[in-house]
Amino acid sequence: MPDIKLGRLPDRTPVKVTIHILPELQRSLLDYAQYYAEAYGREEPITDLVPAMLTAFLASDPSFLKRTKGKSNASI
Template identity: 50%
Template sequence: MKLAKLPDRTAVKMNVVLAPGLARRLREYADFYAETYGSREEVTELVPFMLEAFLDSDVDFRKGSKRRHDESIGVSS
């Protein structure tokens, strides 16, 4: 079968405590999103996508993740 087994898609709920300044900036970001795309999304809906985009764009993190994965399966670099 060409399609791999689908990953676990069970949502994981996490609670975080934010500094007031960061909470304000996230609300401002949600406002900017609404201005840009013409649809309002709650901060809680945007944050998972923001975090994923941040992690995907972090080159050093990706390199470290690949290295840790290779080491866990016994691949030497």
């Protein structure tokens, strides 16, 4: 192992996931994207917002964090 302080970076290759959502959720996501644009003065596509939303959700779930603590594949 090299004597370097920064460890090897994890795999950052995007993984495509396809889901089906109900129309009500689609409307809510569109509304949220509009709210985001109003708040930050910058429009972002839902496809960029959803991964950030999921990451924030998982990072804020204490039970999930407790369960994944110590697992090497937990990357949140």
